[in-house]
Amino acid sequence: MINELREFLAIYAENWADWGPQIYAAIWVTIKLTVVSFAIAIVLGLCLALGKLSPLKVVRAFCTGYIEVARGVPALAILFLLYFGLVPLGIVFDAFTAGAIGLGMSAAGYIAEVFRAGIEAIHKGQREAALSVGMTPAMTFRHIILPQAMRIILPPLLNMVIILLKDTSICSLISTEELMLRAKDLAMMSFLPMHLFLLAGVLYFALAWPLSIITRKVEKMMQRGRRQTFGIN
Amino acid sequence: MEDFFQKLMELGGPLLLGAGTTVAITIASLLVAIVLGLSLALIRLLGILPVNWLISTYVEIFRNTPVLAQIFIIYFSLPYLGINIGPFPAAVIGLGLNGGAVLCEVFRAGLNAIHHGQREAALAVGMTPWMSLRYIMLPQTWRITLPPLGNYAIALLKDTAVVSAIAAPEIMFWARNLVTSTFQTTFVYILAALIYFCLSFPLARLVEQFERRQRAWQ
Amino acid sequence: MENALLRVENLHKRFGTLEVLKGVNMALDRGHKTAIIGPSGCGKSTMLRCINYMETPTAGHVYLDGELFGERQSGDGFVRMSETELATQRAHVGMVFQGFYLWPHLSARENVAIGPMKVRGMSKSEANDLADAMLEKVHMSHKVDEYPERLSGGQQQRVAIARALAQQPKLMLFDEPTSALDPELIGEVLNVIQELADEGRSMVLVTHEIRFAREVADRVIFLHDGVIVEEGSPEEVIDNPNHERLRGFLRQIVEH
Numbered sequence: 001m002i003n004e005l006r007e008f009l010a011i012y013a014e015n016w017a018d019w020g021p022q023i024y025a026a027i028w029v030t031i032k033l034t035v036v037s038f039a040i041a042i043v044l045g046l047c048l049a050l051g052k053l054s055p056l057k058v059v060r061a062f063c064t065g066y067i068e069v070a071r072g073v074p075a076l077a078i079l080f081l082l083y084f085g086l087v088p089l090g091i092v093f094d095a096f097t098a099g100a101i102g103l104g105m106s107a108a109g110y111i112a113e114v115f116r117a118g119i120e121a122i123h124k125g126q127r128e129a130a131l132s133v134g135m136t137p138a139m140t141f142r143h144i145i146l147p148q149a150m151r152i153i154l155p156p157l158l159n160m161v162i163i164l165l166k167d168t169s170i171c172s173l174i175s176t177e178e179l180m181l182r183a184k185d186l187a188m189m190s191f192l193p194m195h196l197f198l199l200a201g202v203l204y205f206a207l208a209w210p211l212s213i214i215t216r217k218v219e220k221m222m223q224r225g226r227r228q229t230f231g232i233n
Numbered sequence: 234m235e236d237f238f239q240k241l242m243e244l245g246g247p248l249l250l251g252a253g254t255t256v257a258i259t260i261a262s263l264l265v266a267i268v269l270g271l272s273l274a275l276i277r278l279l280g281i282l283p284v285n286w287l288i289s290t291y292v293e294i295f296r297n298t299p300v301l302a303q304i305f306i307i308y309f310s311l312p313y314l315g316i317n318i319g320p321f322p323a324a325v326i327g328l329g330l331n332g333g334a335v336l337c338e339v340f341r342a343g344l345n346a347i348h349h350g351q352r353e354a355a356l357a358v359g360m361t362p363w364m365s366l367r368y369i370m371l372p373q374t375w376r377i378t379l380p381p382l383g384n385y386a387i388a389l390l391k392d393t394a395v396v397s398a399i400a401a402p403e404i405m406f407w408a409r410n411l412v413t414s415t416f417q418t419t420f421v422y423i424l425a426a427l428i429y430f431c432l433s434f435p436l437a438r439l440v441e442q443f444e445r446r447q448r449a450w451q
Numbered sequence: 452m453e454n455a456l457l458r459v460e461n462l463h464k465r466f467g468t469l470e471v472l473k474g475v476n477m478a479l480d481r482g483h484k485t486a487i488i489g490p491s492g493c494g495k496s497t498m499l500r501c502i503n504y505m506e507t508p509t510a511g512h513v514y515l516d517g518e519l520f521g522e523r524q525s526g527d528g529f530v531r532m533s534e535t536e537l538a539t540q541r542a543h544v545g546m547v548f549q550g551f552y553l554w555p556h557l558s559a560r561e562n563v564a565i566g567p568m569k570v571r572g573m574s575k576s577e578a579n580d581l582a583d584a585m586l587e588k589v590h591m592s593h594k595v596d597e598y599p600e601r602l603s604g605g606q607q608q609r610v611a612i613a614r615a616l617a618q619q620p621k622l623m624l625f626d627e628p629t630s631a632l633d634p635e636l637i638g639e640v641l642n643v644i645q646e647l648a649d650e651g652r653s654m655v656l657v658t659h660e661i662r663f664a665r666e667v668a669d670r671v672i673f674l675h676d677g678v679i680v681e682e683g684s685p686e687e688v689i690d691n692p693n694h695e696r697l698r699g700f701l702r703q704i705v706e707h
Contacts (some may be wrong), residue, residue, distance in 0.1 A: 069426075072387070072433035074394035076405055077426040084412065085422035162297070169299035173398055180301060193309035201302045208297035350552035353505060354611075358566035358618055359542025361535045368569060373556050 011195055019186055019196075026182035027203060033099055033168045033178055038161055040104025045111030052116060063112070070109025076170050078102045083174040099171035099178075103164055114156045118149035151222040158215040162208050169204070179203060244411055244421055251407035252428050254321075258393045258403060261325045263386055266332025273333065274340035275366070288337065295334035301395050303327045308399045320401035328392060335385055343378040344370060380447060383440035387433050394429070404428055454517070456481045456653050457502065457622055462511035464497050471497045472508070473677040479622070479670075484654040486668035486685075488661060490700055494677045495657045496549075499626050502655065503544045507531055515543065516621060542570050545615030549627040551607045553599040553614075559586060560595040563614045570618075578617075585613035589643045605636030609643055616647075623647065625656040661704050665689050673697050 012019075051063035070078075083098035093101065122145050130140040172181035183200035187193040273288050295303065304327035311318060318326075347370055355365035397405035408425040412418050457479040464472040471494040479485050487495045500506040502513055504521035512529070513520040520540055522529040532540070553562050563582035567573040573581065586595055589609040599607055608628055615623060625644065629637040641663050648654060648667045658664055664671055664685065671688040673681040673696075681694050692698045 069430060072430045072437060073426045074391035074429055076394040077422065077429055080405070080408070081422040081426060085419045088419050166299040169301040170395055172301070173395070180299065184305070187309065193305070194313050197302060197306045197310060201298045201306060204298045204302060205294065209293065212297055348552070350548060350550045351554055354548060354552035354554070356534070356538070357503065357505065357541060357546040358614065359538050359570040360566070361538040364569055368565060369554050376556070
């Protein structure tokens with residue numbers, strides 16, 4: 001048993017000179033992809049959330065519709081549309097851009113709802129109280145609404161980062177040069193799928209798990225300020 | 234116009250076939266995930282530390298790695314251990330194991346949401362722990378977990394798209410084939426997205442209804 | 452002493468490094484009512500909860516109707532019963548909690564009937580009849596089909612009392628039954644408890660309602676810091692307290 005394990009691990013040592021640099025480059029692409037798609041998702045999501053509050057019915061309808069579709073269609077379908085489906089129309093994205101935009105547009109749907117929940121959770125009365133003590137709307141937002149909304153928004157946002165990190169693997173299916181694609185290519189070339197996919201799994205875990213731990217810590221911290229209602233009944 | 238409808242017919246057929254597979258994979262994986270997740274959540278209640286540690290490890294691993302990686306590992310690596318399985322079983326196992334980890338946490342939260350006093354009251358009238366679970370805790374857990382379960386079902390439906398990578402004949406797989414044979418790239422992919430939306434939309438509305446009833450029930 | 456319904460011997464309970472009960476003794480005869488009073492944190496709830504082993508004592512023994520409760524003799528020592536064995540014993544002791552803890556997915560009648568049905572194997576109609584009778588006793592007949600969320604605190608607590616009564620218990624334990632209630636709802640619950648007392652039920656009542664304790668109980672125990680500081684008839688303990696601590700405690704409660 002131990003010998004088999006040692007043989008198994010020896011293969012990594014043998015191939016590391018070849019695999020190492022490629023994997024390393026691929027990990028960087030994965031990280032960049034995560035960051036860029038997250039940025040797109042946040043900006044787009046915020047716009048959508050605010051758009052839903054717009055006095056204009058058309059804007060509200062569009063935002064609601066967008067969010068519904070983004071949450072009801074797989075990211076892969078959106079990626080395929082962006083990378084392959086727009087080419088006949090003359091729009092050509094490279095794999096990374098298509099990946100980032102696709103993931104970003106998909107995640108924006110969820111993030112919009114997170115923002116909305118955060119904003120709505122702040123009771124209107126607090127806003128009114130702030131205005132009545134003489135704060136401007138901007139001050140109200142900065143000192144009253146934002147700090148409380150953060151409590152509600154931060155944990156799901158952090159969660160979204162982890163989800164995006166994992167979803168970058170889907171971009172391999174539109175040939176984005178990230179970790180999953182690199183692992184698959186190397187697996188195909190070396191006939192060692194077990195080794196490479198396990199390696200990929202371990203690396204994703206190494207990236208995602210610390211984020212998970214941080215997210216949980218943040219969740220706990222955010223709960224400290226809230227009063228615990230004793231559940232009688 | 235006629236041209237449009239003709240196109241629709243040509244392309245719709247295979248895609249709807251794929252939709253059938255998509256739904257089948259979703260339902261099968263969902264069942265596996267629910268059985269697995271609920272069992273693990275209940276086993277956790279027994280409080281046997283080494284077992285709980287194992288369950289936690291399983292959950293952490295499956296929640297912090299991509300579904301695609303999990304499916305690839307199952308599909309491509311198992312043959313080397315002498316086990317050969319087709320894309321459909323591999324997909325169901327992979328998605329099921331992934332879902333088990335997610336739902337384990339959902340059921341755990343559901344059970345924890347029930348105030349401990351209710352369990353005490355159950356013990357006080359002479360129920361055994363098993364009876365308190367069966368008559369008091371579990372009936373309430375369903376109500377609490379229905380919305381997150383519904384949301385998971387929707388996520389699962391979308392996740393089935395990635396099993397096209399191991400050639401499971403679901404929607405995306407058929408979409409790619411159609412594109413290769415008909416070159417109607419834009420149309421096919423939009424249609425595929427539309428079909429997914431039609432599948433997930435009723436589920437989303439259902440979940441919304443559950444959530445609304447939950448809030449009223451609170 | 453031997454035919455006491457309840458005997459508590461040398462009860463100790465420690466939570467981590469904190470010793471909450473430091474050697475408590477008590478006996479209750481059939482048909483008698485004992486009230487336990489004392490400041491917050493003195494251990495009176497803990498003591499009550501040790502009686503039906505909701506908390507496991509660190510040391511000491513509990514005897515119900517002459518039988519060892521919650522433990523079995525094992526060799527020359529004692530071992531705590533498993534929850535399944537304990538369940539059969541607990542069926543003879545009715546407990547009413549400060550937080551009521553009615554089961555929200557069941558109606559009032561179902562809350563009361565489910566115990567007899569599942570624990571004692573009664574048929575559904577038998578259990579329902581019993582439930583209706585118990586709910587009548589606590590004056591809740593008009594709400595048998597209501598769910599807990601639609602009931603006021605006082606109503607919920609009365610249903611909880613009916614639920615305990617449905618066990619046809621040898622002993623009733625009340626853990627601060629009115630402490631979580633709004634003032635105007637306390638009376639209805641106390642009235643029910645008084646009626647049960649008048650029927651001749653055996654009770655141990657932990658409460659802050661000193662005047663009520665004086666009315667209902669034939670024995671009062673003053674617990675302070677995990678030790679019984681004074682005990683006796685209500686007249687002795689409440690009207691003529693000896694200990695300074697007790698006097699101070701009673702003075703504080705006077706605004707009731």
